[in-house]
Amino acid sequence: MFGTWISSLFLALLVPDPAALLQRADEVDRQHEELRRRYVYRELQTNWNNWEGTGKFRSGLYENLFVEGLRYRKRLERNGKPLSAKEQKAIEEAMKKTAAQRRAERRQPRKGGFFNRVYNVRYGHVGEVAKVSDCAVTGEEAGNWVVRCEPKAQLGEATKEEQELLCYRQTFWIDQKEHAVARRRIEVVREGGAELKPPSVLEERRSQEGDGPWLVREAQIRFRVRTGKGYQTHLFTNYQRFAVESTITVEAEP
Secondary structure: OHHHHHHHHHHHHHOOOHHHHHHHHHHHHHHHHHHHOOEEEEEEEEEEOOOOOOOOEEEEEEEEEEEOOEEEEEEEEEOOEEOOHHHHHHHHHHHHHHHHHHHHHOOOOOOOOOOHHHHOOOOOOHHHHHHOEEEEEEEEEOOEEEEEEEEOOOOOOOOHHHHHHOOEEEEEEEEOOOOOEEEEEEEEOOOOOOOOOOOOEEEEEEEEOOOOOEEEEEEEEEEEEOOEEEEEEEEEEEEEEOOOOOOEOOOOOO
């Protein structure tokens, strides 16, 4: 019994302070976020109309590239089949239209989360989550510290962005050597932040290739919204690094 007590005390001394751990992870994640913006990649999205991922599904293969210097998602396949000539032409026309709009407006895209473009969910940077949550290191798993962040019950005068973050319980798997976020789980625990309703769950997994940034490899969401529920997965492959100034410019019509 005495030996067990000593072992528990020793392990407790090894567990890092969650605030310091999250602060370091936030710094690393922001650095890698800038590096990730220099990559193009392919994305396979699959949708089901249930939470189990069974039965009939729809899928799409996309190329995530740059048009006029900003990220653009171009469809390549539908349900595992090549696009028809008619649809290919429509997609090219849509890309030209987007390019023209971006040249005219030069607007910056909204930042903060992968799922923004589909569900309008902003789940924040690591440091933003730590600010509005009570966080604790709950253990270690596969070389990662597991940090669970429960949203605070009250936050005084919170901004609109902070109020949205208070709707989510978030868990981070932080690599013990690199202090990078290797996995992230977002659970919707209350309404009021976005379109998703409890008990929707979003999760993404990342890994590193060589000395490059940690890249998202897989993302999934079991969602409940006003009109129903479903399950969606995203697989990311074929990452290629572009220089910052590299872009695809669609020529304007003469």
